[in-house]
Amino acid sequence: MKKKIMSLCLVLAMAAMTLAGCGGSSAGSDTFKIGGIGPTTGGAAVYGIAVRNAAELAIKEVNAAGGINGYQIEYKFEDDELDNEKSVNAYNTLKDWGMNMLIGSVTSGCCTAVAAESSNDNMFQLTPSGSSTDCTANNDNVFQVCFSDPNQGIGAAQYIGSNNLATKVAIIYDSSDVYSSGIYEKFVAEAANQPFEVVSTEAFTADSKTDFSVQLQKASDAGADLVFLPIYYTEASLILTQANTMGYAPKFFGCDGLDGILGVENFDTSLAEGVMLLTPFAADAEDAATQKFVSDYKAAYGDIPNQFAADAYDAIYIIKAAAEKADAKPSDSVADLGTKMEDAMRTITVDGLTGAAMSWDADGAVNKAPKAMQIINGNYSLIQ
Amino acid sequence: MKSLKNNKNLYNNLITIGIVVVGYILVTILSAAGVLSNLLQGLLVPLCAYIILAVSLNLTVGILGELSLGHAGFMCVGAFTSAFFSKCTQNTITFAPLRFLIALLIGAACAGVIGFLIGMPVLRLKGDYLAIVTLAFGEIIKNIVNVLFIGKDAKGFHFSMKDSLSLNLEEGGDVIINGAQGITGTPKDSNFTVGVILIILTLLIVLNLIHSRDGRAIMSIRDNLIAAESVGIHITKYKLMAFTISAALAGTAGVLYSHNLNSLMATPKNFGYNMSIMILVFVVLGGIGNIRGSVIAAVVLTLLPELLRGLNDYRMLIYSIVLIVMMLYNWAPNMIAFRKKLANRFSRKKEVA
Incomplete structure (x- = not known):
């Protein structure tokens, strides 16, 4: 009997909450x-x-x-x-x-x-x-x-191609992220029309985003002179640091996710020197x-x-x-x-x-x- | 004597199903009267899915007595296989209820088969070991879905484990499962009525199983494995039976869940161990082996974080605290003694009055 009363109370309480939930719907x-x-x-x-x-x-x-x-x-x-x-x-x-x-x-x-x-x-x-x-x-x-992601990927590939920034390009991207893999796919598709070659493609996921030495080693072995990073700045700062440690110094090119890299704590910003990024906004722009x-x-x-x-x-x-x-x-x-x-x-x-x-x-x-x-x-x- | 006991079971089962039916009628009336907030209307179908999950996990944890931490994995199988089917046949089967019914059968069957396959090696283990291995299998399922790319064009299906480019789709081809980006554009075939029908179906299956001959055998394994074996109960068979049914029902919940969302992704949040533990929390809070408790706990714990939205950033913090308090109230020995004392005092007062 007690249980019955309990469940009845619960139902009533829920009904009350339901009604309370729609107090503000009549907007001024x-x-x-x-x-x-x-x-x-x-x-x-x-x-x-x-x-x-x-x-x-x-x-x-x-x-x-x-x-x-x-x-x-x-x-x-x-x-x-x-x-x-x-x-x-x-x-x-x-x-x-x-x-x-x-x-x-x-x-x-x-x-x-x-x-x-x-x-x-x-x-x-x-x-x-x-x-x-x-x-x-x-x-x-x-x-x-x-x-949109496709525009960024295509834009980046065209920019690299038309400015002859590189002949061999490596990509490191986050396969578990919609943003990163979206850019990556369009970049590769557009790269076929551009005068450079994609020599290495390495992915990481949200579960494994602290050590990039394997991906960098592969890019280095493939002789890439530019590494494309369609990822966010936290991981990119690690990549730059680790590339520096292993003595690999290609050009780095990123998209708008790289914006903010200079603000990463304990990151030696001199490593980011020369990094290029396609971004609509930079916090220290002059305007x-x-x-x-x-x-x-x-x-x-x-x-x-x-x-x-x-x-x-x-x-x-x-x-x-x-x-x-x-x-x-x-x-x-x-x-x-x-x-x-x-x-x-x-x-x-x-x-x-x-x-x-x-x-x-x-x-x-x-x-x-x-x-x-x-x-x-x-x-x-x-x-x- | 025997008939009385049977009647008591029937009576209890009827109350459980009655609560669901009353809840359904109440919500339908409120909804028709237009006083139900959009938030709650949007929550109804996920709520049904969580209730089914909690009840089905209770079959493994409460009735079979084995701790499974991979329940969300089976939900994931059901969700993705059925969403895959629905997306493929969206234009060929235009009658939504029929499409959903087939999707439901496919989702439940696939989850059941996976449950059976995983159950065979896993159920040889006991206790903590079983919990850890099921946890691992749940994560494996989620991670496989995350690297799976399936596309469809005029030539048929294309598979890849790398990226959607290597599918080599022809012009006009369609990527159906896009790796970590999941399935986008599942038709919204599930609704509250279907959800409630599935809850009642789940309750009927589970409650009937518990009180059947097979259910008694399963519970005897839980209570004393050696004794059960000594009287000739086929341990593996019954363990697998409970585990597979539990997985298939979780798959059903997955079907319901995936047909309510336009974009389905396997993230740690919805199909990872977070979710498995969440379902386990429903079961533990509602009372292990108590089916009705699972239903109520699932409702309360799903609504709670949403109703706390008014508290902004403190919402998840308060949700956690409330969870701890509720667990203590339900299960701490001192609290149980205190509650008994309280109940006694109240009943005595009543007698005096």
Whole structure:
């Protein structure tokens, strides 16, 4: 009998929680509610936190300057723990909160899972850094701020080829990472059309990313004079250190994931001298907008912002530009707002931290010129 | 005397299934009335999958008495084989329920076969050793899925363990399983009703098995292996039977899970040992061998981290603390004594009043 009462209580408690969960769904129509999703706990927390903070910074600026079309922005960021399922849960939570537009998800896999849900609602979704083409393919409502993976891979191969940087290229990539393997595949495909040869391809996974001596030895044995690193900077800093220890000194070339390598603790930055990377953003670039962003970000959160932060900062201003173009109002229904914003996105051009004159094609991928940077004297400098 | 005991079992089973049915009706009414939050609507199908997982693991841990830490591996097999099938036949079988039914059978059968194959060597071990080996097998399954590339073009299927380029697909070919990036574009065929039907099916299978002749044999192995062997019970057969059924049911949960998500990836979080241990936590918290407890624990522990979202970054910390407190409340000897005392006092008060 006691058990029965217990289970009855439990059912009632759950029902009560259910009802409590939907208190905020009737949104006031005097503010835009922008939601964000990304990993703020766990191994990828760095990226999620960067996006969360930078978007918050941009929203504060926009609000201080009078908001979008005169409406203030409310902002809420949800954790997805780098898990597709949790990301969809976060999306549903934000919908309960009354979200009008979504920034996220930060990572490609989660973004794809969320995009499948958001396209059903025609919720306008702008991902700062979900770079896989699966995020935008067949989803009219999803747009990217960052380059898609294929564009980065093709761009890197063309850049190496047209500038005759190397004749023999080795690749070290992370096969367990969507970003890294996405770039790798397109790089290899494009390399067939370029005047260099891929002589060694070595993979590592998230479980084995501390010792790269085997991969470097193979690259060295194959006589590669350039090593392509479509990976994140933490692993790249280890690769540079280990290559130096074994006396192997090829050119190193990376993509936007390498941005931040100069900020790695206990890393001898002189080893990164001469490393080239295709990235849309460098924290120590000279232009006024970047410098203002970096100093504001540092003042507010104590870190130097990385490329994810810059993408998220741009994302807010892109939303602002599109919403102004579309004459969007918070009182529009989510689906109507989505349609308006999608039409506007395909016509606007935005100047941001991560590129000048960004525009978007029908698929939702961004068009902007890739910038090649080289590390010279401990600074990123633009290669003209 | 005997019939009374049978009736008691039937009564208990009916309560367990009744809780599920009442839960279903309640949720359906709330959903129809439009008061159910989007978050909870999105959680319903994963919730069903976790309940099935917890109940099926309870068969291995509670009834067979062997500690298995590779349960997520079987879920992974079910999820990927069925998602593979559904993606391939998305355009040929357009009637979703039929496609899902076939996918379900394929997923459960594959997980069952893998469970049988793994069970043969593994079940020779006992206790900690068995736990470690199942853990290893679970990880092996996840890692194989992560390096598997399968594509399909006009000529048929292409396999590779290297990368999607070496599949050499023709123009118009489609990569179905893309290594660590998993399967993208699985049709969303599962829903809450299907989930609840599968839960009830799982409960019927497990509860009937427990109270059947075979179930008694399995429990006798748990209680005393030597005694069971001495009365002529075929140890290997019954152990394998329980393990295979448990694996096949986990595969069912995997099918449900994969058909709810558009992009399916085998990460340590959803198919690695983290998940296996999570399922074990459901079972332990709900009470080892207590099927109804597994159902309730799975519901509570899945909802908890989501309902704590209001606490932002402290959410996972508080979830852990709540978990520790709940475990202590349920299982610490002093707490059990305290609860008994409390219960006694209450019942005495009632008598006095």
